[in-house]
Amino acid sequence: MAKNANLGAAKNAKNDEFYTQYADIQKEVNAYIEYNPDVFRGKTILLPCDDPEWSNFTKFFAQNFEFFGLKKLISTSYAIESKKYKTDWQPTLFETENPLYNVEKSRIKGKIFTLTHDTNNSGRIDIDDLQWSYLEGDGDFRSAEVTALRDEADIIITNPPFSLFREFMAWVMEGKKQFAVIGNMNAITYKEVFPLIKDNKLWLGTTDVRWFYQESTDSPLYEAAHSRWFTNIDHGMRHKPLQLMSMADNLKFNKKLKGLTEYQHYDNYDAIEIPFTEVIPNDYDGIMGVPISFLDKYCPEQFEIIGNEYDLNLSKGRGYVNGKRCYGRVFIRKK
């Protein structure tokens, strides 16, 4: 038991050190820009839980600083001594060859990088204009100094430590900022997350994230559990209504309902069971239990989310149809 707990803790610590590919950041951010080209104009972006010397988040936003019309970019890192997953880390040449380098601080302090203007008179603002210093503390996002940076920022973007996802989301929401944060798909059902989805205060982004670097952006890619962007930045996909058929047509023509003469009703809740998003009828006004993957297609102008099995307190904690349990359902109603 203790051995399993240790193994679990080691795995969690390692999962906290997954780094995001440039293309994954680009794909998602492009969807926000496509929907609103001025989404970042005049804004301060904070990238916490980063490793700015080589993070693709810092690289991506620094390279696009002028194109996005940013006012300020801030990224912060977490001190190597504070990380739970230990590696044979060495400071980068960027750090050791800089006059600010301090051998003691290097291991125990976080760092802050900021970008606001053309510091090297190159005629453009880019990654070479980043200014850095050590933080007072270790860069923990919960610290007062990183929280003050959150409060200064308009938008918070990162892939936070896997093991602190709930805490990180609570910290972001408390700041009442715009955000785009990578998290495991399972986080949809967390009690800290689902109510926000239901109230349209948080939604899924447009792309999947599956392959991460481990330990550094030079390391091989690792396929991690299915991750998604959790955001409150608007994008076009969430305003595209699903094209659906009537109940009668689905029962007649949709192969996914083969063998059924009518939609089934839950035993323990006044709703019909929808086994696949594609078979949601466009002419049913009552409540429907749909698979959680529906949230990828959720258009708030088309449907209202009523709740999930947990917050609706369904008897036995689950929806049942003819005594058979239906897993991971979200209950919705046509608008």
Ligand SMILES: C[S@@+](CC[C@H](N)C(=O)[O-])C[C@H]1O[C@@H](n2cnc3c(N)ncnc32)[C@H](O)[C@@H]1O
């Ligand atoms: C999943 S990695 C992602 C890094 C980077 N944002 C990226 O996507 O490439 C999460 C980072 O947060 C750091 N971290 C862990 N606990 C932290 C904390 N309490 N405060 C700030 N950063 C933390 C980890 O050491 C790691 O560098």
